[in-house]
Structures are given as C-alpha cells and as structure tokens.
Amino acid sequence: MSDYWEKRAAWDMYERMADAEDNADLVARIYRSASAQIVFSAQDIFEKYMTKHKLSKAEAWRFLNSFQDKDSIQKLLLEIKNKDSGKNKQELLKELEAPAYRARIERLQRLLQQVDTVMQNVYQQEQRFDTSFFEQLAENAYYRTIYNTQRKTGLGFSFSHVDQKQIERVLRMNWSGKHYSKRIWKNTDDLAKTIKDELLVSLLTGRTDRETAAVITEKFGGGAIAARRLIRTESCFFASELTAQAYKECGIKKYRYMATLDLRTSKICRELDGEVFLVSERQAGKNYPPMHPWCRSTTISDIDDETLSRMTRAAYNPETGRTGKVPANMTYDEWYQKYVKGNTKDRVGAKSIAKTIDSGIIKKNKDKLKMNLQLFAESDIKNQESGSLKRAIRKYEKRIKEHEEYLENPKAHCSDWDDKMTCEQEGLKRHWKKEIRNFNQAIQDRIDELKERGDYNG
Structure with a gap:
C-alpha cells in the first residue's frame, strides 16, 4: 500500500x-x-x-x-x-x-x-x-x-x-x-x-x-x-507548512521527502527523494519543500509502530469499547462535510466518529447525513470485488461527462450564471475541472487494481 x-x-x-x-x-x-x-x-x-x-x-x-x-x-x-x-x-x-x-x-x-x-x-x-x-x-x-x-x-x-x-x-x-x-x-x-x-x-x-x-x-x-x-513557489511553501502542522496534530514525528521524478526534476530534489527527516527539524530550502522556485516536491508521513499505537488509543471510544474507524474509500468531500464542516466544535471527537460509523456502515443518527451509502458498504479498493470496481468506473465516467457539459454550457446548468461575477464564474470552472481530475484519478486507481488481477478488458 x-x-x-x-x-x-x-x-x-x-x-x-x-x-x-x-x-x-x-x-x-x-x-x-x-x-x-x-x-x-x-x-x-x-x-x-x-x-x-x-x-x-x-x-x-x-x-x-x-x-x-x-x-x-x-x-x-x-x-x-x-x-x-x-x-x-x-x-x-x-x-x-x-x-x-x-x-x-x-x-x-x-x-x-x-x-x-x-x-x-x-x-x-x-x-x-x-x-x-x-x-x-x-x-x-x-x-x-x-x-x-x-x-x-x-x-x-x-x-x-x-x-x-x-x-x-x-x-x-x-x-x-x-x-x-x-x-x-x-x-x-x-x-x-x-x-x-x-x-x-x-x-x-x-x-x-x-x-x-x-x-x-x-x-x-x-x-x-x-x-x-511567485504563485507556484509560495503555494508549495504554504501547502507544505500546513501539511507539517497536520503531521504534528496527528502525532507524526517523521516525514519522507518525495520528488516529482521526471526530466525537469532538479538535482537537489532528486538527491533528497526518499530521505526521512524529523518534522521538528524541517526547513524549507534545506530538507523540506520548496527547495527552489517552481519546486513540485512534496512529503509523505512516515508512521512507525509507536505513532500508530498513539493514534489507536486516541481513536478508542470507552463508551462502546470500539475504535473509531474511517473507511479507506471514503471520499475527501464526504469526510470534510461530516468531520470538518459538519462539526461545530473546535475538536472532532473520536466518540462522534465511533457512534456515527461502525465497520463502514452508517448508524441512525438524529440528523440525516448526505453521504453515498454504497461507498460505506464497500471496503478498501484492494478488497473490493472486480464487479464493484467496474461499476465505480462507469459511475465516474458518467460524472466526467456531466462536468464536461457544465464547462461547455455553464448557463444550462447554472441559472444565475450571468449574474455571477467573473471571478465566481472562473472559480466554478476551476472546481469543475478539478472534479474531472479527481474522477479520472479514481478511475485510474481502479483500472490499476483490475490490471493487477488480470481482470481488466479495456
């Protein structure tokens, strides 16, 4: 994995x-x-x-x-x-x-x-x-x-x-x-x-x-x-810095440097690729992105057994005696809507997670949650049946077509399009394009898995 x-x-x-x-x-x-x-x-x-x-x-x-x-x-x-x-x-x-x-x-x-x-x-x-x-x-x-x-x-x-x-x-x-x-x-x-x-x-x-x-x-x-x-370089820095703060919040002490390896990759980034550093000792331009203008490098968490043990304890719900679970195939939008936007407290508690989700199935709650139940019925891509993967591919292909139609004729899908400011219109277009990229990536992930099984027919 x-x-x-x-x-x-x-x-x-x-x-x-x-x-x-x-x-x-x-x-x-x-x-x-x-x-x-x-x-x-x-x-x-x-x-x-x-x-x-x-x-x-x-x-x-x-x-x-x-x-x-x-x-x-x-x-x-x-x-x-x-x-x-x-x-x-x-x-x-x-x-x-x-x-x-x-x-x-x-x-x-x-x-x-x-x-x-x-x-x-x-x-x-x-x-x-x-x-x-x-x-x-x-x-x-x-x-x-x-x-x-x-x-x-x-x-x-x-x-x-x-x-x-x-x-x-x-x-x-x-x-x-x-x-x-x-x-x-x-x-x-x-x-x-x-x-x-x-x-x-x-x-x-x-x-x-x-x-x-x-x-x-x-x-x-x-x-x-x-x-x-300036935008590209500063974007790399701000994204990397908030990633590091998220590492700290999760109790992650180490990160692994990841360079985008192609013909444009700088010598310094190639040399750092795969190296592990302490989050507390990170320094942009030395061992943490960005290393230089236009830098495209990123990092990935390096989770050891001790860190994983702390996370497990943090997720344990003493009322139910169970550990709160987040399904491996839960989409980011669904996760964000529930655990970030849908939570009005400063802390997202393990109790609320454990009560709401149990082994990937949503329990009844006072407030209905707008989520895709099929996604919760599924488990990790590696454990999904080939038929489920193929159905998901068809679903994402349909969503791509819908979003391409949005881009081609936004007025037909947004009744107040002409009333929106130019920056709002551009923002919607960027969102639709981003969704298309996400759908394409989801399709590719499933195609890769089907190919590994020898069950992909094109």
Missing part, C-alpha cells in the same frame, strides 16, 4: 500546482489587461511619430534618468544642445522645441504617471487574488493531510480544526527573506520602471507604434511569468 500513498501524495501536490496555475492564469489576465491599457494610451502619442532622425539606443538611455518630471524636457534639450551637432540631432532639437511636440511630451508625462496608477492597481488585484487562493490552499492541505492519514491507518482519531488566525500566521511568514506581498510589490514596481523606460526609448529612438506595442506586451508577459513563479 505504500506505493498507493506515494501516488496519492504526488497527486495531491499535482492538484495544488494545477490550482496554482489556474490562479496564475487569472493574474496573467490582469497583466494582459494592464498591457492593453498602456499600449492603447501610448498609441495616441506614437502613432504619428515615425522619426527618421533616430538617436542610438545608448544615447537614448543616457537621457532617460533625467526625463521623469515636468521640468525634465528642459534638461533633455540642454543635453542635446551640449552634444556634437549632427543633422539628425538638430532636427530632433528643432522638433522638441516646437509647441506641438511639447504637448506630446506632456501627454507622455501623463502616460508615465498612468503607468504607476495601472501597476498599483495590478499590485492590489494580484495581492488580493493570491491571498485568497493561498488561504484556501493552506486549509485544504491541512485537512487533506489528516484525511489521508485517517484513511491510511483506518483510525478515526480526534483532531483540531485549523482556524483563520493559524493560516494567517503562516501567510505572514518571511520564509525566503521577504514576504510574498513585498515580492509582488517589487515585481510590479520593477515592471512599472521598465515600461516607463521603454516608452521613453520609443520616443527617443523613433519606434513605431507597432514596435512600441510589441515591446510593452513582451515586458508585461515577463511580469506575468514572475507572478506565476
């Missing part, structure tokens, strides 16, 4: 990175929108300015640093007058001193100010998107780790809920020397300076509006890549 749980951990990290990519796509839209706004404004200045008296790029760059405020036009004129007088320079000087060109310079100065305003807006939106995503990611990582541990051991031991303050403390950590919000600010501020410089180069070297648009779009594309790198 160890191979299964390694695959499960790898799949969980894959899902987290897929969600991070979805969030990065939303942020990339912000950058594309900002780029289009700046390009549109720049065209008003450059569309009729196709000068033939171009300065060299080196000369243009020398003028840039002094060309940042309302009075800098005078400094620029003085710079040109003090240079060797060539025909091109004289023509440029004459044009710069013309009233019409002064008006264009003023528009350029307003454009430079607009760049700052646009990038401030980009920063605020990116930080808001990222923070919301990181909070959800961290909570999911905590509960999914406990869920996997209970499925792995089959024990329904008690655990603490993760609260907002706990997540916020993790999000405030300067694990790499600088908080992610400051990194976002630095990225957007650097991009603003680069864009302003490129606009000035366009003015001084005579770039056409099309060339200017291409350069601006390219620079914003670079900014979007930096934003994506």
Whole structure:
C-alpha cells in the first residue's frame, strides 16, 4: 500500500500546482489587461511619430534618468544642445522645441504617471487574488493531510480544526527573506520602471507604434511569468507548512521527502527523494519543500509502530469499547462535510466518529447525513470485488461527462450564471475541472487494481 500513498501524495501536490496555475492564469489576465491599457494610451502619442532622425539606443538611455518630471524636457534639450551637432540631432532639437511636440511630451508625462496608477492597481488585484487562493490552499492541505492519514491507518482519531488566525500566521511568514506581498510589490514596481523606460526609448529612438506595442506586451508577459513563479513557489511553501502542522496534530514525528521524478526534476530534489527527516527539524530550502522556485516536491508521513499505537488509543471510544474507524474509500468531500464542516466544535471527537460509523456502515443518527451509502458498504479498493470496481468506473465516467457539459454550457446548468461575477464564474470552472481530475484519478486507481488481477478488458 505504500506505493498507493506515494501516488496519492504526488497527486495531491499535482492538484495544488494545477490550482496554482489556474490562479496564475487569472493574474496573467490582469497583466494582459494592464498591457492593453498602456499600449492603447501610448498609441495616441506614437502613432504619428515615425522619426527618421533616430538617436542610438545608448544615447537614448543616457537621457532617460533625467526625463521623469515636468521640468525634465528642459534638461533633455540642454543635453542635446551640449552634444556634437549632427543633422539628425538638430532636427530632433528643432522638433522638441516646437509647441506641438511639447504637448506630446506632456501627454507622455501623463502616460508615465498612468503607468504607476495601472501597476498599483495590478499590485492590489494580484495581492488580493493570491491571498485568497493561498488561504484556501493552506486549509485544504491541512485537512487533506489528516484525511489521508485517517484513511491510511483506518483510525478515526480526534483532531483540531485549523482556524483563520493559524493560516494567517503562516501567510505572514518571511520564509525566503521577504514576504510574498513585498515580492509582488517589487515585481510590479520593477515592471512599472521598465515600461516607463521603454516608452521613453520609443520616443527617443523613433519606434513605431507597432514596435512600441510589441515591446510593452513582451515586458508585461515577463511580469506575468514572475507572478506565476511567485504563485507556484509560495503555494508549495504554504501547502507544505500546513501539511507539517497536520503531521504534528496527528502525532507524526517523521516525514519522507518525495520528488516529482521526471526530466525537469532538479538535482537537489532528486538527491533528497526518499530521505526521512524529523518534522521538528524541517526547513524549507534545506530538507523540506520548496527547495527552489517552481519546486513540485512534496512529503509523505512516515508512521512507525509507536505513532500508530498513539493514534489507536486516541481513536478508542470507552463508551462502546470500539475504535473509531474511517473507511479507506471514503471520499475527501464526504469526510470534510461530516468531520470538518459538519462539526461545530473546535475538536472532532473520536466518540462522534465511533457512534456515527461502525465497520463502514452508517448508524441512525438524529440528523440525516448526505453521504453515498454504497461507498460505506464497500471496503478498501484492494478488497473490493472486480464487479464493484467496474461499476465505480462507469459511475465516474458518467460524472466526467456531466462536468464536461457544465464547462461547455455553464448557463444550462447554472441559472444565475450571468449574474455571477467573473471571478465566481472562473472559480466554478476551476472546481469543475478539478472534479474531472479527481474522477479520472479514481478511475485510474481502479483500472490499476483490475490490471493487477488480470481482470481488466479495456
């Protein structure tokens, strides 16, 4: 079963990175929108300015640093007058001193100010998107780790809920020397300076509006890549940190490092793959993910006999004389709805688990539980009959088709689709895509088991 749980951990990290990519796509839209706004404004200045008296790029760059405020036009004129007088320079000087060109310079100065305003807006939106995503990611990582541990051991031991303050403390950590919000600010501020410089180069070297648009779009594309790198790396850290906190909550003292082994895997992650470390001695960048930007590595709990014994004692219900059980094939959504969302206390007690579930069968309770009874009638995949596995595959294939229809025509399945905000619509689409990935993984798990039995016909 160890191979299964390694695959499960790898799949969980894959899902987290897929969600991070979805969030990065939303942020990339912000950058594309900002780029289009700046390009549109720049065209008003450059569309009729196709000068033939171009300065060299080196000369243009020398003028840039002094060309940042309302009075800098005078400094620029003085710079040109003090240079060797060539025909091109004289023509440029004459044009710069013309009233019409002064008006264009003023528009350029307003454009430079607009760049700052646009990038401030980009920063605020990116930080808001990222923070919301990181909070959800961290909570999911905590509960999914406990869920996997209970499925792995089959024990329904008690655990603490993760609260907002706990997540916020993790999000405030300067694990790499600088908080992610400051990194976002630095990225957007650097991009603003680069864009302003490129606009000035366009003015001084005579770039056409099309060339200017291409350069601006390219620079914003670079900014979007930096934003994506930040989201992916910070996602790995926050998920890993809440996983470690879940380990502590479960009493797990050791973890095993797991690298995603393919041609893109870094040397350091390959070397750490399979190594076992103490949870108390974990350190991101040293022996715990992320080891580097874009890191895709994860960890898996290393449960020894002593830890398992503690979990068993924690799951024991003295009233019934039984140990609370969590079925190995209970889905995460069902587990979360019952033991996290459905429990209003700060602690999820072993008593409630033992009373509600007995050997995989739901007992009568005062409140009806919305759960799939067939799943509780089944046991671990390894112990399920082939017919049951095949029925489950057909069920998941049907669910995949349903969700694909949701994506193809959301209005037909969501009556208030047009009333939802764009971010809500994108969130639903991400959820449907994630469900499809989950269903595909569930199908693959059952196909693998059928193949091992020699009972898979395709």
